[in-house]
Amino acid sequence: MNTQLVKIVEFLKTQKCKNISTFDLSDESAEKFFVVVSCQNNLETKKLADELSLFLKYDKEKDGYHKGEWIILDVDPIIVHIFTVVDRAKYNIDRLYKSKEIDVLKSLKKKKSK
Numbered sequence: 001m002n003t004q005l006v007k008i009v010e011f012l013k014t015q016k017c018k019n020i021s022t023f024d025l026s027d028e029s030a031e032k033f034f035v036v037v038s039c040q041n042n043l044e045t046k047k048l049a050d051e052l053s054l055f056l057k058y059d060k061e062k063d064g065y066h067k068g069e070w071i072i073l074d075v076d077p078i079i080v081h082i083f084t085v086v087d088r089a090k091y092n093i094d095r096l097y098k099s100k101e102i103d104v105l106k107s108l109k110k111k112k113s114k
Contacts, residue, residue: 042068
């Protein structure tokens with residue numbers, strides 16, 4: 001399991017984020033993950049993007065930050081999508097990648113118990 005992915009998901013859990021989804025979009029040649037999370041409004045999305053950036057020491061541009069409806073952080077090989085609840089429903093990328101969904105924390109617990 002990608003340790004950076006686990007670190008991000010665990011951080012989002014500590015922030016009491018709701019509806020965290022993770023997707024493994026890796027192919028044979030490259031590891032790639034999406035993390036999708038929702039916040040109630042654009043003030044909360046911006047706050048979460050700022051806090052996650054501090055946590056990860058992320059100093060690149062936060063795409064979509066000015067509106068705060070859909071903020072993207074490219075933490076290669078992980079793309080973090082921070083949506084407002086309304087915009088997450090509108091764009092519904094969860095449905096698009098449903099077959100690639102993984103439960104990061106559950107996978108981690110299984111590995112630790114072995």
